[in-house]
Amino acid sequence: MESLKCSICGKKAAVQLRQMVNGSEQTIWLCAVCARNYGVFPQNTLPFSVIKNIEAALFSGFNEKEKYCLHCGCTMEFFRKNGYLGCAQCYEDLRGDLLPLLENMQKFLKHIGKSPKKFGPIVKKSTAKKSTDQVSLLKQLQKAIDEERFEDAVKIRDQLRLRTKNEGD
Amino acid sequence: MKAINSLFKTYRKHFDQHHQPIVMRSQVCLIRNFLEFKFSDFATDDEKRKILNFAKICTRKLKNFKTSFDLTALTPAERLALQEYEMIGKKLLTNHAWSEVICGSKVRAAVTINGGDHLRICVIHSGLQLKKSLEKASTIDDEIDGGDYAFLPDIGYLTSRPCSLGTGMRAAVFMHLPGLVLTEQIQYLTNAVQQIGIGINNVYGDSSRILGHVFKISNQQTLGIKESEEIRRLGDVVKTVMEQENMARTSFLEQNRILFRDRIGRMYGVLCSCYTLTSDDALEILSWMRFAVDLGIFDVKYRPGIDRLMVEIQPGNLALRCDQILTEEEQDRKRAIIVHTFFKQMGEPRFTD
Numbered sequence: 001m002e003s004l005k006c007s008i009c010g011k012k013a014a015v016q017l018r019q020m021v022n023g024s025e026q027t028i029w030l031c032a033v034c035a036r037n038y039g040v041f042p043q044n045t046l047p048f049s050v051i052k053n054i055e056a057a058l059f060s061g062f063n064e065k066e067k068y069c070l071h072c073g074c075t076m077e078f079f080r081k082n083g084y085l086g087c088a089q090c091y092e093d094l095r096g097d098l099l100p101l102l103e104n105m106q107k108f109l110k111h112i113g114k115s116p117k118k119f120g121p122i123v124k125k126s127t128a129k130k131s132t133d134q135v136s137l138l139k140q141l142q143k144a145i146d147e148e149r150f151e152d153a154v155k156i157r158d159q160l161r162l163r164t165k166n167e168g169d
Numbered sequence: 170m171k172a173i174n175s176l177f178k179t180y181r182k183h184f185d186q187h188h189q190p191i192v193m194r195s196q197v198c199l200i201r202n203f204l205e206f207k208f209s210d211f212a213t214d215d216e217k218r219k220i221l222n223f224a225k226i227c228t229r230k231l232k233n234f235k236t237s238f239d240l241t242a243l244t245p246a247e248r249l250a251l252q253e254y255e256m257i258g259k260k261l262l263t264n265h266a267w268s269e270v271i272c273g274s275k276v277r278a279a280v281t282i283n284g285g286d287h288l289r290i291c292v293i294h295s296g297l298q299l300k301k302s303l304e305k306a307s308t309i310d311d312e313i314d315g316g317d318y319a320f321l322p323d324i325g326y327l328t329s330r331p332c333s334l335g336t337g338m339r340a341a342v343f344m345h346l347p348g349l350v351l352t353e354q355i356q357y358l359t360n361a362v363q364q365i366g367i368g369i370n371n372v373y374g375d376s377s378r379i380l381g382h383v384f385k386i387s388n389q390q391t392l393g394i395k396e397s398e399e400i401r402r403l404g405d406v407v408k409t410v411m412e413q414e415n416m417a418r419t420s421f422l423e424q425n426r427i428l429f430r431d432r433i434g435r436m437y438g439v440l441c442s443c444y445t446l447t448s449d450d451a452l453e454i455l456s457w458m459r460f461a462v463d464l465g466i467f468d469v470k471y472r473p474g475i476d477r478l479m480v481e482i483q484p485g486n487l488a489l490r491c492d493q494i495l496t497e498e499e500q501d502r503k504r505a506i507i508v509h510t511f512f513k514q515m516g517e518p519r520f521t522d
Binding site: 071072074082083084085086087088091092098101102105106107108109110111112113114115116117142145148150151153154157161 | 202204205206207208210211219222223226285307310311314315316317318319320321322323324325326327329330331332334335336338366390391392393394395396
């Protein structure tokens with residue numbers, strides 16, 4: 001259908017704008033990019049302020065597509081749709097977008113409850129500061145997990161923990 | 170006897186401990202995930218298999234947790250019965266690939282693997298024993314903890330759903346509130362409680378229909394508050410609700426003294442002579458009977474039996490008891506037989522006036 005293409009660039013239209021001008025109705029189809037670039041939504045001429053919200057939702061959707069978790073590929077869009085995240089790393093990679101939601105959900109944003117006995121070495125974000133020895137152990141651990149040698153994985157983990165403890169001392 | 174039947178036999182005994190009016194049981198769940206793996210809901214089947222194998226190694230140190238069930242290997246009735254005992258979530262009834270539940274032999278406790286999150290440690294005690302449940306759950310958590318948990322110091326334990334982020338704790342108290350329902354005050358209470366960040370839902374029935382007058386009052390806040398503090402807060406709310414319920418019961422009985430006694434007598438008759446009994450009717454009548462026990466119309470020693478019946482008359486437990494899948498009519502007949510036996514031994518209601 002012709003009307004479903006953007007009147008400016010001809011791409012797939014995302015917004016239909018109807019305005020009553022001197023008693024006659026004008027309909028314009030726009031793609032999301034053109035609608036933003038050409039400022040089709042000047043606030044004072046809008047018939048409904050609702051459109052402003054629609055626009056915000058539309059473009060926030062566009063931006064979100066670019067943000068995703070580097071470990072599992074989970075996006076904010078996926079989270080909004082399903083209500084759950086993909087992995088622990090999502091809390092790091094999507095933190096900027098999650099914070100406003102968390103503010104609504106929780107009273108405070110600082111954890112003060114129980115902590116695990118000891119944080120495993122992998123929890124620390126950068127491995128750069130670790131000795132080469134630890135990095136190789138970490139790699140071995142990941143390999144063991146991938147190959148499902150969990151007995152070995154536990155042993156390597158214990159070794160790693162011992163080294164971290166020694167460093168701490 | 171099959172392992173699952175002997176497990177339920179142990180659980181049935183737990184009803185006898187610490188039973189009290191109004192509060193039925195306390196439940197504390199701790200949600201934990203391992204850092205190395207994707208969250209269970211997001212993971213593929215192969216990843217879930219890896220999670221399960223890893224979790225099994227981490228949980229094998231647990232003392233008194235020797236019974237484990239592969240949920241896929243269980244029959245639908247057995248899964249449903251486990252859910253009716255609140256050991257697993259409803260979602261696992263349908264989506265249970267590579268999920269397992271490890272059950273405690275002494276306490277009513279279970280560790281579910283791959284049910285939304287990697288681990289869900291759930292402990293239930295009869296009566297108002299939130300602190301005890303939390304302590305037990307925390308001990309299990311410490312025993313499993315091998316430094317593999319997904320945790321960030323600033324936002325706490327990482328969970329697949331951000332509503333549990335932080336402590337990862339879901340504490341709940343199951344309360345029997347016929348007074349507040351009958352005096353139509355439950356809606357006011359719901360609104361008031363929700364405003365202070367505590368959730369309240371009816372356990373049986375749905376959003377439009379309250380069945381059995383049983384409500385689950387649970388914490389909503391998991392970030393920025395200590396587990397013990399949240400438990401104390403929830404406990405305070407529960408105590409206030411108990412006071413309100415007692416007041417509501419008094420006012421209901423003042424206005425409906427004759428009606429109440431008549432109703433109990435009639436319902437006792439139904440329980441002793443009915444040929445079939447639907448699940449909805451049974452829950453409703455059992456609730457009235459519990460109410461009557463609280464008022465001394467029946468001997469107090471029968472209270473745990475009524476609590477137990479509320480679980481045993483559910484479809485999954487009925488099917489398990491008969492060792493076959495029952496049609497709805499067969500269920501209703503079987504349910505009637507079970508309640509007959511119980512209420513006949515309980516004896517007739519004693520009205521003092």
